[in-house]
Each structure stands twice: as C-alpha cells, then as structure tokens.
Amino acid sequence: VISRNDSRSAGKLFKSAIATAGLLLSAYLLWKLRSLIVPVVVGGLVAYICRPLIAHLERFRMPRSAAIGLLLVLFVLAVLFIAGRIAAVIPKETAAIELKVHGLYKFNENYRVLMGLDPSLKKGNRFYRLAHEDTEPIVDWINRQLALTPEEQSLFLALHPGGPDVPAGSDRLLDYHRANRKTLKLRARRPHAEVGGEGRAPKGPPQAPSPAMKGPLATLGKFLSAWIIAPLVFVFLLSDAGEIKSGLLSAVPNRLFEPAVRVLEDLDRALGSYLRGLFLECALLGLSVTVLLVIVGVSPRWAITIGIFTGATDVIPYMGSAVALLGGLAYALLAEEIHPLLPMVNPGNFVMWILAAVILAEALKNVYEPIVLGGAASLHPLVVLIGVVGAGMLFGIAGMLLAVPVITVFKVFVSSTARQLKAYGLV
C-alpha cells in the first residue's frame, strides 16, 4: 500500500524531474539556435523603436498592415542604400593595392619622423631608444601586413611601369613603392627582424580555407539564412497590437496579475527611455565627431563616414570614441593634404589635433549623456565589461552591440520584480 505522503513526494520528484529536463532542453536549444538570438533581438528592438511611428501612421487613418509594409519598404531601401555606400567605400583590387602602397609609405614615414630614425633605421632619438623594443615588433607586423605579395607587386608594376629609366617624381605611387621596398629591405637586414621583405611568401605554413571561407556566396548565404528572421520578427511584432502582452499575462496566476502588470510597465518605460536616450546619444556623438573632424581638417566625406561608424559603435561603451580615434589617426596617416578650418592646424601637428577633437567629443558626450540617458543605464562598469566581452565571445560583434541593452532590460526586470513582489506582500 502506497501512503499519501509517498505519492506526494513521488509527484514532487516527477515535477522536479520534468522541470529540470525542460530547463536543460531549453538551454540546449538556446545554445544550438544561438545564431538566431541576435537577429531576433535586433528585429525586436527595431520593431519596438518603430511602434510609435506605426501608431502615428494609424492616427492618419492608414491601415496597420499598410503602415508596416511602408516601414518595411523604407527599411529595405535604407539597407540597400547603406550597403551601396559601403561597397563604394571598399576599394577595388587595384585601388586596394595602391592603398596598401600609400598606407605603408605614410606609416613608415610618420614612424621615422616620430622616432627620429636615421636612413639605416638603426639609430633614433631618445624616445626610440626608450621604446623601440616594444614598438619595433608592432611596426614589423604592420609592415608585414601591408607588404605586397608577388602577385600584387606584378599587378602594381603593370599599372605603374617602373623601370630604372623612370625618373623619380614622375609617378608618386611608384616613388612610394620604391621607398617601401627600400624600407622593407632595411628592416629585413636588422638583427631579429621579422619582416621577410616585399614580394616574399608570408611566414608559416599555408592555412587551408575554413568551411566558412569557402566563398563569398556561401558566407552571404549563411549570414542571410540567420538574418532573414529579423524582418519577420519585425513584421510579426509590429502587427501585434497588445495580443502578446495579453497572452503573457494570461499565463500569470491571478494573485500575480497586478504585480506582473506593473513589472511590464516598468520594463516598457525603462526600455523605451533607454533606447530613445541611447539613439540620441549615439547620434549626438557621431555629429560631434563629424563636425570636430571637419574643423581640424578631415575631408567632409571621410568625417561623415567616421562619424557614422562612431555613432553606430557607441552602443558599446567607449567603443565609439575608440573608433573615432582610430579612424582619425588612419586618416592622418594616409591623407595627402588637409584643409583645416583652424589656422593653427598643419600637417606637423595634425595628429595631435585629431586626438584633441576626439577627446573634446568624448568630453561633450559626458556633458549630454546624463541629460539624454538619465539613470536609465546605471550599470556598474564591471558588469558592462564582463557583459560586453562575454557577449562578444558568444555572439561576435552583434553580441557586443546588444549586450548593454539586454543587460539593462534584465536588470530592470529583476529589480522591478523584486520590488513589486515586496509591495504586494508576496515575498
């Protein structure tokens, strides 16, 4: 005879086993489908941002489905436009080779001036003597990356024929190429040099292409297969006029109904103010960087590009300013001429002015951040660091971009739930 207590404990055990199995299965599925998480979150966040727009269109008596369709078309056009702009910025094969020649020359030239190097590249100023053990391996690595391969060299020379009879000064890029070859040879002669010289095969065994690198079409297909879900999530969530919230709340027991309503209210308010604030902050930082870079002499076309990338990556704390700094320095390295609006800026101190512009933009951000963001994202810096790095390891760049919004939502959810349960006397 089985007693009532035995059957109760058996029932509890069975429920616990089912719950554990469900949790494990959910975790397994989440891990297996992790490539879908970022597109789903992106689609959801964009839909959330667009909700007021849909409501605005509906107010003008436009049917909801038509308003969603209109927004979707606008998004597709915007994505095509941005992709077109990116494709226009990415140099073609010959232009990329010329850019490498240009970049290597400018980099070595700026390094030579900074370190006060003699023509043999063996003696320099005090700063060189102090730091060369640390800087030289980095400079060698950059030289290795920018050195032309044999195929690139032959292609370059086909475009810029450079026999011994071609005088110096007749072709700027050819002069750069000759200077690069000379520098690479000098670097290769130094003791413990890691530069193999131009035209040599790269060190190390040749690497077999990874499955993901089989071809651009395969890569694009893999990328699209996961990201195709983002517009579907976008349409699905925008089509919802409250049914999802009602569905969620219908699963809540009666005694938890009012606390759940208040938690969702807190989440909605926090997410809305955080996303609006973040969008405004990124836009303001991008604008500040663009204007300041134009003032110090960066061409407007490149200043706008750097500003857009700065704004887009500022979702990751400090990343926007880092992108602005790297972009500005890369421009300073490669620019042939500058057109500053300030009379005191010249090619000699251009890098310092770029640095000053980025520092000023970051300082301005610290002024308007409390105004536009308020306390919406008052996360501990350590939490942000661990979250961003962890999400980056799991989901790549997109994970890093989404880490802070997701952590913010999670934080609001936990704190609001605890507060409401306490207010309703449930804990």
Next chain:
Amino acid sequence: MKSPKKKSPLAGFKNILIPLQKVRQFMETSGPAKVMYGQVSETAIGERGRDLVDFLKEVSLFTDLAQGDLRRIARIVHERVYRDGEFIFEQGTPGAALYVLRGGMVEILRKKRDGEEIPLAMLEPPASFEELAAVGAEVVHWASARAHGPVSVVAIGRSDLDALSHNFPSLANKILMNLAQVIAFQLRMLLEAEYFHEESKP
C-alpha cells in the same frame, strides 16, 4: 444635433453599483444563497460566450466609441477569471489596473484594523471598478474586491491606457472623459447615500 439613439455614459449605471444600504437590504431579503448563486448562472456563464467587443459596447466607460476603437481596446484588455472567494485585488496593495465586471458578482469590502470586514458594495456586470488605479500614478487599493461565485473580469492596465493616450489621444480622451463622469457620479451617489438617504424615501 445629438442622435436620439446615443446612450448617456451613465445610463444604467445606477443599477450597477449597489451602495452599502442596498447590499444590506439585498442580503436581508434575498439571503446569502441568492447572492452567491442566484444571478451568477445567468451572468457569468451566459456572458462567457459573448463577443468581447459587443460586451465593451455596453460598458459606461466606452460609450460613444466607434466599432474600430472598441476593437482596438479589445486587443489591449486582459480577460481574467476568478473562483468564488478569490481576491481580485487586496486592500493596501498598489493599484495597477481598472476592472470591468463581465460576469458574476464582485464584493467590494474594506477591512478594519481589528480585521473585521465591512461590505461596501456588490457589483454586477458591466460595472467598472478601481478606476483611480488607471489614472493615478501611485494609487494604493483603498478596499478589496472579492469574487462572489465564479467571476470574469476585463482588466485594463494603467500602462495600456498610457500607451493609448500617447498613440491615440482622441480615443483616450473620450475614455478619460467617461471615466471622470463615472468617478463624479460615484462621489455623488456616495454623498446621497450618506446624507440624503432618508429624504429620498417616499
């Protein structure tokens, strides 16, 4: 010119909210069994199958709203079902939603410090209650609401009304106007019951 078919927002409202005196009278004359079971079978069970939009049309708060507006509201409301004796909300807890009774009866009661429960009103469909929670930022339930028999209600969260007023201001404005009238009417009824009850007797 006003259409003669249009109902006043307060039409039928007098039959919805039963003040304390009427509750006592009802309890004395009809007996607890009738209060508990008498009308529930006709309301709670009968209402359950009805279309939500048709039901909302009858609610004082949503009088004068177009069919499209009612459909919009039907999408954001939360339908809840309570068992006999179950609390819909309890005195002293924060308010988060206003409720419209769809089926069954709901008893509004307030607990004294010594724990004694004082019945304040017995509600019938389509009464709305706890309207202040929908408009006030930090409202605490002044009384409790308890189901008398099986009850079905329609709840509208304060955030739902906030979103409505942000996205569809004219619709929210109509609801808030009706809400103000309902609250004003409740106040007048309360004053009448308290001070002029004897005078109104024939």
